[in-house]
Amino acid sequence: MNLKQLVKSVEDEVIELRRYFHQHPEVSGEEFETSKKIQEKLHQAGIPFKTGFAATGVLGIIQGEKPGGTVALRADIDALPIQEENDHSYQSKHANKMHACGHDAHTAMLYGVGKVLNQLKSELAGTVLLVFQPAEENAPIGGSQQMMDDGVFREFKPDVIYGQHVWPDLPSGAVGVLPKEMMGASDRFKITIKGSGGHASMPHQANDAIIIAGNMITQLQTIVSRNTDPLDSAVVTIGRIDGGYRYNVVADKVILEGTVRTFKKEVKNMVKERFSSIVEGVEKSFTAKIEFDYLDGYPATVNTPKWAEQVKESAHKILGEDSTPIVSPSLGGEDFSRFLQQYPGAFYWLGASVSDTSQQYPLHDSRFKLNEEALIKGVELMVQLAVDTLKKIEKEEPGLHESY
Structure with missing residues (x-):
């Protein structure tokens, strides 16, 4: 049975498993039943695995019968705290x-990849690691660093690591990948403005926290419009404002919460420094007390050019020469970035838009759907990618991995 036939043989099981996970979502830090199901399926498929990484993480291990390199494949397994509105x-x-972010599909596809590769062990030169990662949505903590801290790669160190994410902006069968920045750094902030309250008719007796907040918001937007090079990317978004009591009371406290998104480290540092100076300046000019918390989130997801190109080559083999359209990077945050800070590799998008694109809702929407036809394509691509990468490692570094 050839690779394509092996992949086809797991299609129904992958779709069924994806639907099971979709019906039984667990948010970050609570993926206990999800983890048990993954372990159960790996056991049934005869794939050795280890647990104890970031509480609910699982590592499947497929050792080929020939010596070689090590390729890690990652899927995130957590859901979001969203009420589903699909029927x-x-x-x-x-x-x-x-x-609502497709992690159910990622998990099911990685299982399918593992089942296929496990049947190809006699042909594999090296080891493939199946990394089932929890808490991807739990920014800025995440689960990737916790898994590494817990020794997920202590025994087998990846030469290359790949991550795959369903992408509703691309049609089924398309693959989006870039040689460098793929996803943005995602920082968070919270500003608590403390003025003094009073009667709305006598504002001179108070220090209006809402007026201070308005000034703060205006100044913060100048970081992007007047401090960032127009050729670079940066976003400062205030996503939440909480303050005030009623129409005739001067507010004594306002809380602002939001996010900062960047690609380049130097731009991130500039934004952070400018942010702090604006907060200090507003605090002095309004003689208020302002508490400022800035949380460094996931770093930018930056691909290794060599392995991003390998994603394209493998995609062209099985999906065609037109399967990798030109895409732009996203400023969405991704915990896979921390794996890429430690190991070479690439993160790519798997097109999964529904056939009726008028019904396509974005990631993190309560009505998000994906095209299940994409699942088998994702399995085949990741299998091909693992095989091709092991072959490339062996070709470029023969004899380097002669023993485990």
């Missing part, structure tokens, strides 16, 4: 929990 037969059975 398909396998919608979430848990209130305010939904796989």
